[in-house]
Amino acid sequence: MxxxxxxxxxxxxxxxxxxxxxxxxxxxxxxxxxxxxxxxxxxxxxxxxxxxxxxxxxxxxxxxxxxxxxxPSLPAEMVEGSRVMAFYQECDGRRSRRALPATVESLDETRVGTRRVGVRFLDDGVVQWVPIEWLKDLDPAPxxxxxxxxxxxxxxxxxxxxxxxxxxxxxxxxxxxxxxxxxxxxxxxxxxxxxxxxxxxxxxxxxxxxxxxxxxxxxxxx
Structure with a gap:
């Protein structure tokens, strides 16, 4: 190579x-x-x-x-219902440029995957399963x-x-x-x-x- x-x-x-x-x-x-x-x-x-x-x-x-x-892993204190700032997935599949307020909808790995988290955005109620690294201001362990x-x-x-x-x-x-x-x-x-x-x-x-x-x-x- x-x-x-x-x-x-x-x-x-x-x-x-x-x-x-x-x-x-x-x-x-x-x-x-x-x-x-x-x-x-x-x-x-x-x-x-x-x-x-x-x-x-x-x-x-x-x-x-x-x-x-x-x-990254999720913080131990994060539970369903926690408030977060999350980037969302655009129509073309890319990550949004800015993060929006959201609540954690699901942490069930068998449902959303081990490397994603289900969030509900507060501005329009849309639910997305976003990569964990799209949650802003986290400093978790890998x-x-x-x-x-x-x-x-x-x-x-x-x-x-x-x-x-x-x-x-x-x-x-x-x-x-x-x-x-x-x-x-x-x-x-x-x-x-x-x-x-x-x-x-x-x-x-x-x-x-x-x-x-x-x-x-x-x-x-x-």
Whole structure:
């Protein structure tokens, strides 16, 4: 993989084109270990989100990183009925530019998902299930399920869009699966099983444990 952002972008676009035309596989992992500034997770995450939008119709892009920490947890004191300031989803799916007053409508992970919260906006009564990070002025700890997207090096997982569109699972099915994974991870959070995944230097991933971790999740969830 290239050593500059421009080289990586070019190679990812080539990989996406080959993937769309391939008959024997539908996903591809591209390791991006040579761009120094991508050792910072937010920098890498923003680059993938903002620089490869032209690939959205061809492939889905899933980010992995040694310090992946995109999803925050909700404060322990937050309950249904709590007042919050939340960004809302525009008609085009993008996040609004400003946050509005809202109340928490649902915290049920099997209903809204493990990384979302149901809110009712006070100005018009509209209910949306928004990402937790769209709640303003929160300073929560990262959710434990960020571990699922931690890997030895910055990596982009390309998944053929046609295959994603063909999946018949409903939003409820996906929400329940994510909730089950999150519950399992929380059960490991205070155990040596989860601690074993972290190296002595504090890097979230011990390379030798990566395969074991993924097999643990797969086996636990059938």
């Amino acid at each position: 290239g050593t500059t952002k421009q080289h990586v972008a070019s190679e990812l676009r080539q990989e996406a084109q080959q993937l769309v035309q391939a008959k024997s596989w539908s996903t591809s992992l591209v390791v991006c270990a040579e761009v120094a500034e991508w050792q910072d997770f937010p920098t890498f995450d923003r680059w993938v989100s903002n620089s490869l939008q032209d690939l959205e119709e061809l492939v889905g892009l899933v980010v992995f990183h040694p310090r992946f920490a995109r999803w 959710k434990v399920d960020n571990v699922l997207h931690q890997a030895p090096h910055p990596t982009v997982h390309l998944i053929r869009r046609a295959d994603l569109d063909a999946v018949k699972a409903s939003y409820d099915d996906v929400a329940k699966l994510l909730a089950r994974n999150a519950s399992y991870l929380r059960s490991l959070e205070d155990l040596e099983d989860l601690g074993a995944l972290r190296s002595k230097k504090g890097t979230p991933w011990d390379v030798d444990m990566a395969g074991w971790w993924m097999m643990t999740i797969i086996n636990n969830n059938g």
